[in-house]
Amino acid sequence: MIWLSERQKFGVGFTAGGFFFFIFGIFAFFDSSFLALGNILFVIGLILIIGPQRTVSFFSRPNKLRGTFCFCLGIFLILIKRSFIGFIVESFGILGLFGDFFGTIVQFLRSIPYIGDVLSHPVIAPTIDRLAGVTNMLPV
Numbered sequence: 001m002i003w004l005s006e007r008q009k010f011g012v013g014f015t016a017g018g019f020f021f022f023i024f025g026i027f028a029f030f031d032s033s034f035l036a037l038g039n040i041l042f043v044i045g046l047i048l049i050i051g052p053q054r055t056v057s058f059f060s061r062p063n064k065l066r067g068t069f070c071f072c073l074g075i076f077l078i079l080i081k082r083s084f085i086g087f088i089v090e091s092f093g094i095l096g097l098f099g100d101f102f103g104t105i106v107q108f109l110r111s112i113p114y115i116g117d118v119l120s121h122p123v124i125a126p127t128i129d130r131l132a133g134v135t136n137m138l139p140v
Contacts, residue, residue, distance in 0.1 A: 011047070017038075020038070021034050022039065036079050064097055066096050067096020067099075070089050070092045071097055073093070074088075074090020074091070099133075102133060103133050
């Protein structure tokens with residue numbers, strides 16, 4: 001069981017709300033208002049979950065600077081109503097910042113009953129593994 005502080009619980013709520021509004025903004029044909037609200041809630045949630053100092057240190061790592069620049073530029077473009085271009089630039093930033101976590105996310109999703117069956121299907125699994133960078137270590 002994971003124990004979260006009250007601040008972290010609020011952070012999870014803000015992050016989930018940010019994700020919801022971001023997805024809804026995409027479904028609403030890249031509505032800049034929903035995308036901007038999703039970005040703002042996501043960043044606030046991230047700060048509440050891991051703390052301000054760890055957030056700054058994560059975004060300022062030398063190997064994450066390109067991702068940070070693209071992420072911030074994408075948010076700026078969305079805020080000035082250039083939502084589609086901002087979304088594309090921000091997507092590159094998200095891949096640069098959080099691309100290391102995709103393998104962990106895929107492994108977690110494979111533990112969920114119905115989703116795991118689909119992701120572990122012999123036809124789909126190699127493609128998902130290649131996209132997420134998952135290496136399957138077989139015991140010898």
